[in-house]
Amino acid sequence: MIVQEVVPGRGRTGNARFLEEVSAATAGVSRLEMCIQCGCCGGSCPSAAEMDHTPRRLFALIRAGMRDEVLASNTPWMCVSCYHCVVRCPQGVHVVDVMYTLKSMAAHQRAYRDATAPDFSRTFVRNVEAYGRSFELGLTALHYLKHFRLRLPGMAPMGIGMMTRGRLGLRPRRIEGSDQLAAILRRAKGLEDGS
Amino acid sequence: MSGEQVASEPFEPVVIGFTCNWCSYRAADLAGTARIKYAPNVRLIRLMCSGRLDPTFILDALARGADGVLISGCHPGECHYVDQNLNTLRRFRMLERILPALGIEPQRVQLVWASAAEGTQLAHEIDRMVEEVRGLGPLDWPARMAAAGGRTGPGVSPVGWPAGSRGEPEPGAIKGATEPPGVHA
Amino acid sequence: MSGEARPTFAMYGAGSCGGCDIAVLNVHEKILEIGAAFEVVLWPVVMDAKYRDLEARPDSSIDLTLFSGGIRTDENADLARLLRRKTKLLVAFGSCAGEGCIPGLANLTPPAEILDTVYETVSTENPDHLRPGTQPNPGGPGQLAGFAAVLRTLDQVVDVDYFVPGCPPESPRIAEVLDLALAALRGGEDLPPRGAVLGAGESTVCDECARTRNVKQIAGFRRIQEIDHLDPTLCLLEQGIPCNGAATASGCGALCPTAGAQCVGCYGPVAGAIDGGARLMSAFASVAQARTAEEMDRILDGLVDPIGQFYRFGLAKSLLRASRSAWAAAGGEWGRR
């Protein structure tokens, strides 16, 4: 990899406050600053092989203030939320929640390199916002249509199997309080953007 | 400073803390050594054991202007004097029974156990209590007493019976007045 | 003191029940000595008197005043100040003047609430809605005395020379005090230090109580009427009866415990005590057989009226003196009274 000298507060990527920013945007207490770079997270991760940085290295990049490189990383998007790293971390870093934070920062700034995962999340969110419930058929169909068109024929038997076994609703279910939910989410978004 | 003047400034509660020599005072020392920050509103008094704590001290602190009183000792079972801190617990529970009648919220008098190793915990509890008391507002007992026209200040016994003959006996003081006849041989 | 003239004597009851006056009258033949030894200048229970006569007297012209009753009204306070001015030896006589006594328990309640209860509830006929501070005869003279936010003890209003505790003080003690005063006024004896408590012992009721005592342990509290069989010789506290004797000044001869009733504490705490209620609480709690908060709570549940138990006589003289809601009134309308 390219070694880049980082001067805090100066240069394109160097930003000494990035760690604080990530930590503050995380639900609960992230303990990100407590990382001792032991690699227990990277060792535990089931999808580490597919990540461009292990979580540990991503945290080192955050500490170095390399915002662009961090937000462009696929690491958060490869996280499967298995929480192995969280319960094993000797420093109690909330690794998964930090990954969520990085995803939302990257999604917000469209800083990611591969849109597959962000798009999946967005489609999911749109469904939930519209109906109040998730809609598996719509989600999967739309997503595969967009990102794995070639896989679709192979997936067909499964889809048909699920449908014939009554495991795939053809229409989304809408909650009664969808207006109420919309109002809540609107206010929440407003608060988040305002802060 | 009168109550009215205080109202114009942000209210900073004063909490008197009674600590024991072996656990909680040492926890405070430890918090200091470890530079753990907490609210400056608490002022600690060291007793040898929290079992030394007489409810009088707590009522006195409140009557003299404290907004809250923190009591802290070794955890039950870890008392330096075997189990004298159980007396602290009992007296505290007893005192809690009369505070409501006097209109004093339970958050103003709190019992917190802290071992000598629990500097962080004690600091945390102090912060929590100070915030709770801040939320309740000033207790301001001396100002209230003054407003009622009671005499306070030098020369007046604000509370309690005078010491009478228990003080330094004066020459020629009449003993008969204070000693019921026929009791002491 | 002027030559051969008899010493002058006054007794006045402010917020009192009159029991103290009765107690003085109840000193048997001693009352004759009093009558003979003193010149009574004011004693409303015994003889008619006018305030204006009192006001007309020279200052410090009364040698001894026994002042009973707490200070609750304007009138109480005015008389306290007046008598202070006129008196050489002002004695706070009885529990009310000294520590507030039962009327002092009203300090737990805001004054408006007290007056509502007294003047407006269904058992009261008060068509003109008279209250303290109002004029009973519109257009006419006089008005009802104003009612203070809290009851104060005599020494919270004026300097007091001596205290004689008890509700009421016991006759033998009264006699001793009067003898002492007389002797001193005649120049035969030195007086105890100013501010001293007279007519009480320096120890507590237990000192005078004949009941047997063991290492104290309390497993629970019970009311005396709930007990079928009371051991007539064993310490009441050890039987779970919340007897206040251990913290109450001696002097009464342990009358109540001897008669099988718990000491309620009318002689107040021993000299030097700061808050008698706190002392009692500390002592009771220390011997409660509880190792956890829950066990302690279970024991305390047996104490039906904790504040009444510990502050029945001494609330107005205690560290906090009154409840916060009562004090709150002192800052406003009631504060000006």
Added chain:
Amino acid sequence: MSHYLYYPGCSMESSAAAYRESLETVLGPLGIRLEEIDDWNCCGATEYVGISLLPAYALIARNLALAARQADGTRTLVAACSACYLNLAKADHYLQESRTLAANVNSALGAGGLAYRAGSVTVRHLLEVIITDVGLDAVRAAVSRPLSGLRVAPYLGCMVPRPDPDHRWTDHERPRELDLLLAALGAEVVDYPLKTECCGGHMTQISPAIGFELIRRLIAEATRLGADLMVTVCPMCQMNVDAFQGETNRHFGTHYRMPILFYTQLMGLAFGREAREVGIGRELVDARPALARIGLPVPSTAAEETPETKAARIEAAHRRRQALPMPPMPGDAREEGPR
């Protein structure tokens, strides 16, 4: 009858229909009454919070607020789906931990006329409720058709035992709850080392190659250990292992056929229900051949000893004698423990 508030979650209505159906059959025998939260909404799974944090927590909190409002007699909210359980529990936990988050979430809820005070409801998972509140003795008492002879691989997935914000599970890595339950049903429980490994989660959707690899590991190990089927508590795990097994086989050129059922389906069967009633047949990898073992006489495996097997037995005994002792493990002595 123990009474709980109940949050089913979206998948119970579609892909995990078998979970819903079977769950309904076991509540009665266990003495559990579940009261569904009126008009609950999606918990946001693992997706919403990756897009924006505050709306995601507001979304979850609406359910908590509804539950708190409906709380009458019980304040325990039971979830059956792993992600829903975790989201609800974690949200309540963080709302208690962070005043700012709680204030903002409540401000958002206010827009919908709702409010939620952190800690007002207690979030628990159905399996843990069955183990703790109902108890294994009651489960055993309800069994009328023991699952004798059925070799099952217990599989919990991730989000039930981890991160476990309220410390309700015996271990983060190898919790024993599901093993104990299945043993109580009479099944032969395989000590399945991957019982809390990842099923791939949403990877089947966003990076299928990773997802298929994770599925392959699970079914390969279950197959190697001779399990007849896998048993799970999680709709997502069931979906991945079951529905994507065909695609996984195609991807690797393998031929695994490892059925996976919900624990409630096996409970229903053990309690005497018919296969159809507990949603058997909804799975894509047919579980019926495996289930044929239940109720049928189990063929004796004790074959006659040949000279070869005798030699092997003696050799094994010899090896045992030389072997150093193993440290005892907690629960070793317990009869219901995993084998």
Added chain:
Amino acid sequence: MSAGNGRPAGAAAAGVANEAGRPRIGVYVCHCGTNIAGTVDVAEVRRWAEERLADRGVVVARDYKFMCSSLGQELIEKDVAELGLDRVVVAACSPHMHEATFRGACARAGLNPYLCELVSIREQDSWVHTDGVAATAKARAILSGGVERVRHHEPLEPLRVHINPATLVVGGGIAGIQTALEIADAGFPVYLVEREPSIGGHMAQFDKTFPTLDCSACILTPRMYSAGSHPNVRLLTWSEVINVEGFVGSFKVTVLRKARYIDTDLCTGCGICQEKCPRKILDVVYEAGLGYRKGVYTPFPQAVPKYPVIDRANCTFFDNGKCKACEKFCPTGAIDFEQQDEIVTLEVGNIVLATGYELFDPRRIAQYGYGRLANVFTSLEFERLSNAAGPTQGRVVLRDGVTEPRTVGIIHCVGSRDRNFNNYCSAICCMQSLKFAHLVKEHTGATVYEFYIDMRTAAKAYDEFYQRVLEEGTIFVRGKVAEVTEVARTPEEEGKLVLQVEDTLIGRQRRIPVDMVILSCGLEPRHDTKKVAQLFGISCSADGWLIEKHPKLDPVATMEEGVFIAGCVSGPKDIPTSVAQGAAAAARVLGHIQQGELALEPIKAAVDPDVCSGCRICNGLCPFNAITFREDRMVSEVNPALCQGCGTCVAACPAGAMSGTCFSDEQILAQVEGLLLANLQGTAGREAVSA
């Protein structure tokens, strides 16, 4: 004229007895360099005291850079002499730090040392607050509290207690042995109490010691022998302390001597009983669960004392009344099944606790598979495996007892530096792991991987040992191992244990198959340390180790006078440090013994018999039985020799007959008044915070 009431009220100088009727107080505010002055405006506090506390008796107030320096102390001495001070208040650090220092200064100036009060504006103010204004205000309040309090101090004399020259040492590991020998060699009697049948401790289980690789038994055995045969040492093995009474100088210690069922007068330690005993029991203590012992046993051949014990819980005779093989074969008839447990009372002047540590139980880390995966070993198991006297006679083999490993993975920091288990570094694991790597190589020639987070080799010759192990070809991987699994993903992994780890120096996840895993487990406080602490009246840290009196300056003393600690009981330590601490504790004990008597704080309760009503409320309160009831006079009395000064009885006395020195009602209430600034006329307590 009396003060008018029982408490200090306003300007009334109750309790202050001096000729002029008014105290003369000197106030000294310490900067402590910038420790205090960096946050608190020290000069302002001094000025304030000078002005506002003048009518409370303050006649001089000074601030100085370091009050504890000799120049600072001279300031006090000079003022006492020249200004006629009769009270001194120093606002500086915690009284636990320098109370003795400033009392000393007063004493040198001829002022009774108990007329000095030290209030803490460092630990309780400047160090814990950041807002200088608030901290300064608080310092004023604290100082004011001290001034009010000191007005009620009385001149006192310290209590002198005689020091019994005998010493109790609890724990017969290397630290305890060292302590016992040092004291015994100085000519004073020592009781050495050990729970196990033999002294020796953990060191007796090891094969080699790092970094020198001396044979552990070779260096330990002579010490054990000396302790066992020293005329001044009385060994009490197979024994436990069950009660402690008294205080420094005259502790009364009750020891339970469990029945050995061996008559030690007759036993020659020949070992025939062990040979003949039919009962074989897994030895989880000495053999770490890897080997067996008999129902009658000495834990190891060099045991001191040499006499075996019969393990009653694992004896066929005690089970069913049959067997007695040991008795049958004993050539000297030393077996005695009739023996009973014995209670022994020891009188000692000082106590040293050296009860050591326990190994972290790695079963708590499920992902490392210990207890489930046969070839995962603990460090202690490996010690036994590599020990020539161990269950495999020193052959390093897998759990099958036969196969030598060809690859071995050693995991550092197991249970240490991990907030899920223990936060602290166990200090010895890096070196122990390096030793294991060397021993594995030496015994088997296997490939060795060490998985570490940080290498900590900071002691004499330690890093050189690291160099040596590097040279030997051990492979170091920097990363905390995530899990150990038997589930293979590739053919190479089949039948192996796979360590899954991020190699943090290349930033990749790696899976490394090995035959054997050694867990370098951390050290933990013994499970009953808390009980021991309570027994001896001292306290445990949050981690569970015993707390030193001062972590840096007084590491072998405790808060309890006369109770000392040595070795791992206060935290993980290597052998050299444990030995040094053992010697240090001995030096402290010998210091006490040499003095013959010790001065103690005169904090005691006393009863005024005129006021005592004999209500007997206090009688059951004293845990030290210092209060007795005199039936003849119907009053309670305090025995000052037994009173420990807690003050509980003072607070409980309903008659106010009980009083306590140093912490009287007057002193405490005066301090409350001062802290609330209620002593200043026309001010309310709130001023100090909002000013």
